[in-house]
Amino acid sequence: MVAEVVPNAVPYEIVTRTDFSDVTYLLEILEPDMAKAANPGQFVMVMSHADGERIPLTIADFDREKGTITLVVQAIGKTTREMQRDMVQGAHLHAMVGPMGIPSHIEGVKKVVCVGGGLGVAPVYPQARAFKEAGAYVIGVIGFRNKDLVFWKDKFESVCDEFIICSDDGSVGIKGLVTEGIRMALEKHNDIDEVIAIGPPIMMRACSQFTQPYGVHTVVSLNPIMVDGTGMCGGCRVKVDGRTKFACVDGPDFDAHKVDFDDLMARLKRFREQEKLVLDRWEQGCRIPEAPTISTPGA
Amino acid sequence: MAKKKTIRTIPQDRTPMQEQLPEIRARNFAEVSLGYELAAAIRESERCLMCPDEPCIRGCPVGINIPGFIAKISEKDFHGAYDVLTDTTLLPAICGRVCPQETQCEGVCTVGESLESVAIGRLERFVGDMAIAEGWSAVPYIEPNDFRVGIIGSGPAGMACAADMAKAGCKVTVFEAFQQPGGVLRYGIPEFRLPNEVVDAEIAKVARLGVTFRMNALVGRLFTIEQMLNDMGFDALFVGTGAGTPVFMDIAGESLNGVVSANELLTRINLMQARDFPAHDTPLGLGKKVAVIGAGNTAMDAMRVSLRLGAEKVMCVYRRGHEEAPARAEELHHAEQEGIEFHWLTNPLAILDDGNGNVRGMLCQRMELGEPDKSGRRRPVPVVGSDFELECDTVVYAIGTNSNPILGQTSSLALTDRGYIVADDSLATSIDGVFAGGDIVTGAATVIEAMGAGRTAAAAMKRYLGLRDSNLPYAPAERASSLFGLAPEQRNFVRVQVA
Numbered sequence: 001m002v003a004e005v006v007p008n009a010v011p012y013e014i015v016t017r018t019d020f021s022d023v024t025y026l027l028e029i030l031e032p033d034m035a036k037a038a039n040p041g042q043f044v045m046v047m048s049h050a051d052g053e054r055i056p057l058t059i060a061d062f063d064r065e066k067g068t069i070t071l072v073v074q075a076i077g078k079t080t081r082e083m084q085r086d087m088v089q090g091a092h093l094h095a096m097v098g099p100m101g102i103p104s105h106i107e108g109v110k111k112v113v114c115v116g117g118g119l120g121v122a123p124v125y126p127q128a129r130a131f132k133e134a135g136a137y138v139i140g141v142i143g144f145r146n147k148d149l150v151f152w153k154d155k156f157e158s159v160c161d162e163f164i165i166c167s168d169d170g171s172v173g174i175k176g177l178v179t180e181g182i183r184m185a186l187e188k189h190n191d192i193d194e195v196i197a198i199g200p201p202i203m204m205r206a207c208s209q210f211t212q213p214y215g216v217h218t219v220v221s222l223n224p225i226m227v228d229g230t231g232m233c234g235g236c237r238v239k240v241d242g243r244t245k246f247a248c249v250d251g252p253d254f255d256a257h258k259v260d261f262d263d264l265m266a267r268l269k270r271f272r273e274q275e276k277l278v279l280d281r282w283e284q285g286c287r288i289p290e291a292p293t294i295s296t297p298g299a
Numbered sequence: 300m301a302k303k304k305t306i307r308t309i310p311q312d313r314t315p316m317q318e319q320l321p322e323i324r325a326r327n328f329a330e331v332s333l334g335y336e337l338a339a340a341i342r343e344s345e346r347c348l349m350c351p352d353e354p355c356i357r358g359c360p361v362g363i364n365i366p367g368f369i370a371k372i373s374e375k376d377f378h379g380a381y382d383v384l385t386d387t388t389l390l391p392a393i394c395g396r397v398c399p400q401e402t403q404c405e406g407v408c409t410v411g412e413s414l415e416s417v418a419i420g421r422l423e424r425f426v427g428d429m430a431i432a433e434g435w436s437a438v439p440y441i442e443p444n445d446f447r448v449g450i451i452g453s454g455p456a457g458m459a460c461a462a463d464m465a466k467a468g469c470k471v472t473v474f475e476a477f478q479q480p481g482g483v484l485r486y487g488i489p490e491f492r493l494p495n496e497v498v499d500a501e502i503a504k505v506a507r508l509g510v511t512f513r514m515n516a517l518v519g520r521l522f523t524i525e526q527m528l529n530d531m532g533f534d535a536l537f538v539g540t541g542a543g544t545p546v547f548m549d550i551a552g553e554s555l556n557g558v559v560s561a562n563e564l565l566t567r568i569n570l571m572q573a574r575d576f577p578a579h580d581t582p583l584g585l586g587k588k589v590a591v592i593g594a595g596n597t598a599m600d601a602m603r604v605s606l607r608l609g610a611e612k613v614m615c616v617y618r619r620g621h622e623e624a625p626a627r628a629e630e631l632h633h634a635e636q637e638g639i640e641f642h643w644l645t646n647p648l649a650i651l652d653d654g655n656g657n658v659r660g661m662l663c664q665r666m667e668l669g670e671p672d673k674s675g676r677r678r679p680v681p682v683v684g685s686d687f688e689l690e691c692d693t694v695v696y697a698i699g700t701n702s703n704p705i706l707g708q709t710s711s712l713a714l715t716d717r718g719y720i721v722a723d724d725s726l727a728t729s730i731d732g733v734f735a736g737g738d739i740v741t742g743a744a745t746v747i748e749a750m751g752a753g754r755t756a757a758a759a760m761k762r763y764l765g766l767r768d769s770n771l772p773y774a775p776a777e778r779a780s781s782l783f784g785l786a787p788e789q790r791n792f793v794r795v796q797v798a
Contacts, residue, residue: 037521047478053580054478054571079580095478097515102708227571227581228486230476230517231703233563234545234696239554246544249704263554266656270556274582281577 012093015068020151023075024119026060027087032067034098040126041104041221041253044069045229047095048083055079056226056236058198058252059099060122069096072122072151078278100229101252104219106130109193111137113185115178115207116156117199118144123221124198125156132159139189140164141181143203147171178203179210186214194219197256201265208256218256222247224267239263304348306413313415314343321636325606328490328574331633332396340425344372346410347417354407355419360751361459363387365404365419372422380426381435388423388750389462390455390501392431393484395424396493398747399627431500436507444468446764449533450510451518451706454482455746456539456737458505459753460760465508467757467766469534473505474516477570482541484746486570487562487597489604492630495569519709528732535760538712538720538728538735539753542743543703547696548592552650557586557658561593561601561697568604583608586692590614590661592647593697594624595743599634601695606637613639614691618646618666618679644668644679648686650694661689699743706739717742725759726752734760 016028034044043058061070075084087093104127114128121142132138140160144150145168157163164181165173174180178199186192195218197207204220211218224247227233231249238247239260245251317333318324324331335343347369355365364383371380384391400406400420408416429435446469450457453475465471479485481498506512518524518540527533545560547553564585567573571581589605591598594617602613615634617624620643624631635641644666653659665685668677702718713721713729719742720735722728728735736752738744 033521042520050478051572051579095515097476097478097517097521099520100517101520227563227566228477231544231705232486232542233566234547234560235563237547237554244547244549244553249544249708267554267556269656271582271584274576274584278577278580278582 012096014087014089014091014093015066016070017087017089020072021149023084024072024149024151025075025084026070026072026122026151027083028061028063028068028070029093029096030067031069031096034069034096035062035064035067038062038069038099039103040106040130041123042099042101043123043223043229043252044071044096044098044100045226046071046093048079048087049094052082052094053079054095054227054229056100056223056229056248058123058221058223059126061126069098070122072119074119077275078282081279081282097229100248102250104130104196104221104253106134106136109134109136111139111189111192113139113141113182113192113195114160115182115195115197115199116140116142117178117197117203118149120197120199120203120221121152121156124196125152125159127196128156129159132161137161139185139192141166141178141185143167143178143181143199144172145169177206179206182207182210186211186216192216195256196220201261201268204256204259205261205265208259208261212257219253220256220259221252222254222259222264223252224264225270238267304345306348306410309346309348309410310342311414313346313418314339314421316418316421321633321638324491325603325637326609328607330494331491332629334428335421335425340372340422341375343418343422344369346414347373348409350409352409354409355404355417358404358407360403360745360747361387361754363404363423368426369417369419369422372426377426377429378435381430384423384426389459389504390427390750391423392427392497393455393493393501394747394750395420395422395427396497397488397627397745399745401628403747427501428497431497436504439466441466441509442468443470444766446470446534446766447472447532448760449474449518449527449531449536450539451536452476452482452539452541452737452739453480453502453512454539454541454737454749455484456541456749456753456756457482457537458502459750460537460539460734460736460757461510461753462505462508463754463757464535464537464760465505465510467761469764469766471508471510473510473512474518474522475512475514476517478514479570480512480514482539486566487542487600488746489565489569489600491603491607492600517705519705524706524710524712524730524733528730533732535732535734535764537753537756537760538706538733538739539737539749540703540706540739541749542700542738543718544701545696546699546701548647548698550647550649552652552658555650555652555658556656557584557692558650558694559584559696561591561597561695562700564601564695565597565604568608574604574608585610586658588612588614588691589693589695590616590647590689590691591695591697592616593699594619594626594631595697595699596626596630596745598695598697599626599630601697602634602639603630603637605693605695606639610693612691614689615639615641616645616647616661616663616689617641617643619676620644620668623676642689645689646679646681647694651688658692658694660691661694663687663689700738702742703739725762726756727759727763732763734763 018026116124143166236247241258368383405416572579573583665682666679672678734756737749
């Protein structure tokens with residue numbers, strides 16, 4: 001019935017699929033209107049099939065000429081693993097809506113450190129590029145657990161004036177966390193306007209704590225659990241400066257020194273049990289048709 | 300003309316509507332109210348006095364010719380009844396179910412002064428359901444023009460405006476941010492009150508008027524209002540983006556796991572099918588003892604879905620009393636029948652942590668009613684020393700919404716200090732050619748009020764574009780069928796281009 005009333009649904013075709021490792025993959029999706037509208041720091045909500053979840057993914061790149069949006073995804077849960085299997089070149093997403101959120105603030109920043117941790121390297125890249133294009137001096141700091149997980153090193157380096165790569169085990173670049181790279185940048189330059197850090201919450205919290213004594217304005221991009229992403233459900237609420245903010249419409253960028261990261265991390269665990277349940281089903285080679293069951297998970 | 304009826308000659312008692320028994324329906328998602336059978340509808344239609352005063356029409360936010368459609372039912376001309384309804388409302392099957400009739404048409408019904416009022420909502424629903432079952436469709440003759448109209452949001456306000464503009468001959472595109480159309484009718488109102496298939500059927504009617512839908516389009520971010528007017532060729536726009544961010548109370552424990560807004564709970568269930576988790580991927584995470592804060596329609600919906608999803612105990616926590624509860628009478632009554640535990644005059648102070656970041660209960664205080672406040676309702680004041688703990692593992696906030704900030708962030712639309720769009724009586728905004736209505740202008744309201752706003756805006760938009768409605772009143776079917784053989788709706792619009 002709904003298909004009937006949506007004759008002009010845009011097919012979100014995957015035009016490029018690249019695998020960076022056995023868990024990280026890139027999707028380049030054709031959506032010319034969105035490519036035109038996208039700005040650094042924004043995100044999309046994606047559904048891979050009609051029965052799927054809406055999941056928020058930060059835009060890793062956009063190409064206005066080709067009309068594409070690029071997402072980099074880590075296969076950790078059921079939905080992202082299923083997408084890893086199904087979203088090959090030529091496949092279509094069921095839905096993609098965006099660009100959502102307030103674009104990152106680029107103007108007026110003269111010297112900036114762009115920090116990407118693991119998968120966070122992808123969403124911080126368009127910001128680094130935008131800063132570079134706006135004439136800022138860009139110091140890139142990216143970190144991975146080890147050499148095998150590295151992606152976009154050259155691409156990232158090409159928009160940076162200085163570039164530091166770190167790895168937990170020292171297999172590439174300097175041995176240590178991204179905070180090591182931030183330390184090097186802050187010790188070398190005393191005129192840094194801003195640090196932008198994107199990655200897992202624990203990494204963003206570490207960056208925030210690290211820069212606080214230096215008094216350098218620090219921005220993080222938060223990715224809490226969302227349902228609609230349009231400012232309606234309130235699922236993405238975060239505590240910033242002691243007040244309730246909604247990451248989807250008030251963010252996703254926030255002043256790191258004001259974010260309550262403990263609150264963020266606790267709320268990200270909200271559906272841990274259910275996430276494990278669907279992942280286990282998925283791993284058992286699921287999709288066995290069965291009658292829908294009413295969920296009554298314990299608290 | 301029908302024989303003159305009096306209050307003594309009409310059937311005295313209101314014709315009952317069959318309902319699923321409370322103990323059965325509280326565990327399923329099938330519709331609670333089963334609607335009138337044919338004989339019941341005809342009997343109820345005979346209770347209308349056809350009084351010349353017609354207070355019900357004035358009581359209806361969209362001014363439906365209520366005695367007109369009821370007369371058609373009593374004449375067994377059901378298609379005629381449908382024609383009368385669709386002169387004014389596009390969505391009778393929806394409005395008949397979700398309108399708060401007791402404060403609108405039925406609240407001012409002349410019969411209601413002596414007996415129970417005529418069951419106008421049930422009769423409207425009866426006709427709307429028959430139209431869906433029989434595949435009737437009110438597709439009028441449309442004389443196309445070159446105007447392009449964009450509608451932002453596919454909820455009741457947007458749908459009503461889209462339908463009117465399509466009937467006036469404009470090329471209408473509806474932009475919807477979600478993957479399915481319907482707005483609050485889809486994500487908000489649960490299936491036991493408004494089945495999705497009814498929403499689908501009513502939306503299909505709008506599509507048959509030639510309206511196109513673009514899903515997954517977040518206006519403001521994908522296109523701005525200004526781009527739509529200046530670059531995309533839209534001559535006029537209607538903004539009906541609906542409810543905004545949910546209100547929380549800023550009390551301790553609100554970020555514990557197990558605390559959700561009613562909007563989130565209902566969206567997960569209705570739009571994302573979380574009740575079929577894990578067959579559908581969206582989880583719900585509802586506990587066994589659910590406390591819902593608030594006593595409006597959204598609160599009733601949240602409580603009743605919680606019950607249906609296996610909660611053992613569902614509680615309503617409201618700081619005022621039963622009399623002050625803003626919910627529709629029928630919803631409150633149904634919730635009581637289904638076994639919701641009501642804690643009136645109870646105010647939450649803090650949500651309590653079980654030590655693992657989950658809800659274990661809520662600290663509350665008793666209230667008593669004092670002097671009337673600005674809203675005219677008696678202000679609740681705390682009873683000193685009345686604090687107590689209410690055991691629960693899920694807390695649902697249903698105490699209203701704020702405005703959605705997206706269009707304010709991305710356009711030059713003038714906003715109120717609370718972030719709602721400023722619109723005049725005709726619903727024109729501060730930008731020429733842009734009209735707005737529904738919750739984004741008034742704050743939270745009802746489906747029918749939103750539809751009324753959509754129609755008011757459409758009338759203003761037609762004037763703005765130089766299109767004019769004929770002011771012909773509804774003509775009785777006998778005359779209509781002889782006049783060029785056209786149904787009344789086919790002669791509904793006369794277009795005059797104003798230079």
